[in-house]
Amino acid sequence: MARLLRAVGPALILGIGGLVLWEVSFAILQPEGFVLPAPSEILAAFFENIDEIWAATKNTGYIVVTGLIGGVALGVFWALLVSRFRVANETLTPLSIALNAIPIIALAPIFNAWFGLLSPVSNQSIVVILVFFPVFINTTKGLTEVQPDEIELMRSYAASSWDVSRMVRIPNALPYFFTSLKIASSLAVIGAIVAEYFGGRQDALGPLIVQNAGLTRYADAWAAVLAGSLLGIVLYLLSGIFERASMPWEHAAETAGS
Amino acid sequence: MTDKPTCAVEVSQVTKVFNVGKPNQVKALDDINLTVSNGAFVSLIGPSGCGKSTLLRLIAALTHPTEGTVCVNDKSADQARLDRDYGMAFQTSALFKWRTITDNIELPLQLMGWSRSKRKERVVEMLDLVKLSEFGDHYPNELSGGMRQRVAIARALSFRPSLLLMDEPFGALDEMTREHMQTELLEIWNRTGKTVVFVTHSIPEAVFLSQRVIVMSPRPGRIASDISVDIGERVFETRESPEFFAKVTEVREALRFDHGADE
Numbered sequence: 002m003a004r005l006l007r008a009v010g011p012a013l014i015l016g017i018g019g020l021v022l023w024e025v026s027f028a029i030l031q032p033e034g035f036v037l038p039a040p041s042e043i044l045a046a047f048f049e050n051i052d053e054i055w056a057a058t059k060n061t062g063y064i065v066v067t068g069l070i071g072g073v074a075l076g077v078f079w080a081l082l083v084s085r086f087r088v089a090n091e092t093l094t095p096l097s098i099a100l101n102a103i104p105i106i107a108l109a110p111i112f113n114a115w116f117g118l119l120s121p122v123s124n125q126s127i128v129v130i131l132v133f134f135p136v137f138i139n140t141t142k143g144l145t146e147v148q149p150d151e152i153e154l155m156r157s158y159a160a161s162s163w164d165v166s167r168m169v170r171i172p173n174a175l176p177y178f179f180t181s182l183k184i185a186s187s188l189a190v191i192g193a194i195v196a197e198y199f200g201g202r203q204d205a206l207g208p209l210i211v212q213n214a215g216l217t218r219y220a221d222a223w224a225a226v227l228a229g230s231l232l233g234i235v236l237y238l239l240s241g242i243f244e245r246a247s248m249p250w251e252h253a254a255e256t257a258g259s
Numbered sequence: 260m261t262d263k264p265t266c267a268v269e270v271s272q273v274t275k276v277f278n279v280g281k282p283n284q285v286k287a288l289d290d291i292n293l294t295v296s297n298g299a300f301v302s303l304i305g306p307s308g309c310g311k312s313t314l315l316r317l318i319a320a321l322t323h324p325t326e327g328t329v330c331v332n333d334k335s336a337d338q339a340r341l342d343r344d345y346g347m348a349f350q351t352s353a354l355f356k357w358r359t360i361t362d363n364i365e366l367p368l369q370l371m372g373w374s375r376s377k378r379k380e381r382v383v384e385m386l387d388l389v390k391l392s393e394f395g396d397h398y399p400n401e402l403s404g405g406m407r408q409r410v411a412i413a414r415a416l417s418f419r420p421s422l423l424l425m426d427e428p429f430g431a432l433d434e435m436t437r438e439h440m441q442t443e444l445l446e447i448w449n450r451t452g453k454t455v456v457f458v459t460h461s462i463p464e465a466v467f468l469s470q471r472v473i474v475m476s477p478r479p480g481r482i483a484s485d486i487s488v489d490i491g492e493r494v495f496e497t498r499e500s501p502e503f504f505a506k507v508t509e510v511r512e513a514l515r516f517d518h519g520a521d522e
Contacts, residue, residue: 148351150351151355153316153319153321153349153353154347154353156321157321157340157347158370158371159343159370160370164370250357250398
């Protein structure tokens with residue numbers, strides 16, 4: 002407990018201090034509501050509309066999580082192919098880079114035309130494509146950048162290339178993969194909310210922000226943004242928990258070092 | 260391996276050229292002939308660029324000669340690799356950080372399809388051999404450099420290969436740890452009777468460990484001299500004896516071929 006407090010303490014103090022400063026300066030300066038509401042107003046709006054926000058977060062969360070899973074699966078699969086087969090590397094890597102160069106969010110209206118304005122597939126596709134690239138690039142790096150000695154050692158045991166993948170490349174890629182998962186989890190939330198501005202279910206966070214901002218209910222709009230942030234934070238923390246659970250050796254080194 | 264081969268390693272007329280036909284073509288080894296008899300401890304020594312690591316990798320069949328042949332235990336080096344006739348240890352130790360010490364030592368056994376109970380039994384034996392019995396459940400990051408090298412040696416010996424190939428295994432260790440490891444390696448060698456081919460940069464290390472020191476010259480790599488070291492049993496005082504100094508001097512003199520500007 003003391004260790005946890007020491008770990009999160011400084012950030013907590015900075016965060017609370019910032020909120021207090023924000024609240025106090027707003028009480029003194031009293032700016033117009035459209036600039037930025039005070040934290041207390043946002044919090045009040047958040048709890049006042051908690052039912053609506055919760056339902057919207059669940060709907061957006063569904064798009065985020067399914068899109069994230071799809072994008073991660075695709076990115077990892079693609080990375081395995083590319084690291085395994087030279088032909089795949091020469092064809093798929095430039096293709097992926099070209100794909101990433103497209104302003105993906107700009108595809109949202111086009112996807113709506115393809116899949117139907119209210120279909121979740123359109124928004125899920127946006128998330129999948131957004132998530133795919135960082136996962137693919139990082140995982141490929143992890144699968145290919147293995148210490149030459151480690152590969153030679155495996156060759157000295159006459160290990161098959163599947164054994165090398167299973168026992169060396171994949172574990173070596175884990176830290177790279179989890180770094181990309183953390184980036185991807187934030188990207189997924191951004192992608193889903195922005196995609197929702199253009200279509201999909203109307204009882205989701207994106208439309209909630211658009212509608213409230215349109216009706217000059219800024220505190221309500223900010224409350225929905227807060228919900229989006231919380232969704233992102235939860236996903237980030239979950240990635241961290243998975244990371245720790247799948248790489249016990251990193252944790253062992255930490256405790257030994259202290 | 261019921262019939263003991265006469266030669267553990269036989270390198271005949273081997274030439275190794277890298278980047279054949281390209282502008283950066285370089286001859287790493289030129290007309291190398293080397294025979295290592297069964298159970299011997301032989302060191303390869305020479306300055307950077309003399310091809311000693313390349314020679315070791317040729318014996319390991321991790322690379323192939325441009326000309327000439329390499330035999331290990333009376334068969335081709337490739338066949339010996341497929342038969343898992345040798346264990347290898349590197350300067351970096353090349354332990355997998357995601358595997359505990361026990362799991363690292365078990366890795367070759369796992370690849371060779373040993374049963375779980377036989378693996379466990381063997382790991383206990385190996386940990387005992389390298390004096391790391393209490394560290395089986397630790398991860399490599401939690402161990403010192405010397406301990407990691409001991410694990411690498413245990414792993415290389417775990418599947419009972421007849422030949423041990425070592426590429427500057429103590430190169431990254433401090434002097435005290437290094438001397439300690441040398442003594443331990445000799446102890447292991449005496450107990451197990453393996454053939455050892457040991458690549459090093461260090462003259463005293465080569466003299467202390469080996470029965471034979473092969474001195475190599477650079478660009479292209481050639482064998483400059485083959486010095487037998489008959490200074491009796493190695494004990495702590497060996498390093499202070501006149502015979503030891505005489506051999507160190509002999510190897511140092513043999514390494515004086517290069518009066519060039521670079522080194």
